[in-house]
Amino acid sequence: MRRGIAATALVASLALAATACGGSDSGDSAGGPVTITWWDTSNATNEAPTYKALVKEFEAANKDIKVKYVNVPFDQAQNKFDTAAGSKGAPDILRSEVGWTPAFAKKGFFLPLDGTEALADQDKFQPNLIKQAQYDGKTYGVPFVTDTLALVYNKELYAKAGIKEAPKSWADLKKAAATIKSKTGVDGYWGSTQAYYAQSFLYGEGADTVDVAAKKITVKSPAAVKGYETWLSLFDGKGLHKADTTADAYAHIQDAFVNGKVASIIQGPWEITNFYKGAAFKDKANLGIATVPAGSAGKAGAPTGGHNLSVYAGSDKAHQEASLKFVKFMTSAKSQETIALKNSTLPTRDDAYTTEVKADPGIAGYQTVLSAAQPRPELPEYSSLWGPLDTELLAIAGGKKSLDKGLDSAETAIAKLVPDYSK
8 A cells, every 4th residue: 555655646746747847848949938947845835936926027028938837835845846857857957955055966967056057156256055055065055045044032022031132052041031031921932843943052062963074973962962862951950941842832832922921932934924923023113033042162153045946957948948047037136135125035145135134133143143153064864864853853852761861863864864974
């Protein structure tokens, strides 16, 4: 039965690739415009309309190019593109999550963009974003939207507790949480069990899950363990909300924050529009945004996320040239400004942070923390390392495993993903 379902899913995936690719079924006609296909992985309701409008603008200015827009659910896109590219039937352009970019580049699915029209404005983009679009010395994507994590907080609740500035360390956050609880009756902080969110605790100790240069798994290094100990300690104490290990934990934490039932959380800019929908942030100025607190080593940082626009290496020359022109248009300062204003996402280039864009306190706030964002190492498997950690950290936070046992299990699972790395 499972095999039959898997086979059906594969057929469906190939069917999508066949009908949505820029190859033989691209709709091109002799002497007519070139039709390129773009797989967009953004939210179909909140973000896609902005991209569709920009597609029409591009087509109006480039009569010789048509863009076939396809919105592919983010949680399905990586596997679907992998299947389609392997059969030479992928779309001409993919909105690629930054963790996918080096993985697909390693497989030869993406076109190197160095020296092409698409990267003509490379110096306008933030260097750390270009860095994580690279693999083996070449650039395989143009940064499209970016994100990172920040400490977001309710200014009114902090003021009622007499706290005048955001905590700069995890130790400060613990003290602030206790004070907020005493003064307002509201919890001061609610943390996440997800590995992506826990990553900041490693950076705070100068650690990471792996050391790429040394080809070593470091999830159990003394510094990493110290980071995870701090992460775990923030689920227990006055004003610190206990760990939510349910499937709906993300929604529970978000709902509590936007409705003023918890004073601060760690969150990314993809939630800016949803912050403003909550009762606590009808006044947008009440939203505080600060760099993720530092660890005991005095270091602060958060993972850099976001998406690149990448071009399929299997497309023919005409489709690649049209794709490069489209990528340049979509990542231009003007398009980036439009996207930021419509979707409340962070631009990837400095000249797109116009006065109008920075009038949104959410975007302006997150721009200030981007300098502390840490790019992911040039390791195709890097993003997949969070999978085992998601499982183990949930068990640790829920009291089902000790920190030591959980990290042992995570280390063993990670070793299978990077078999050439030592422990």
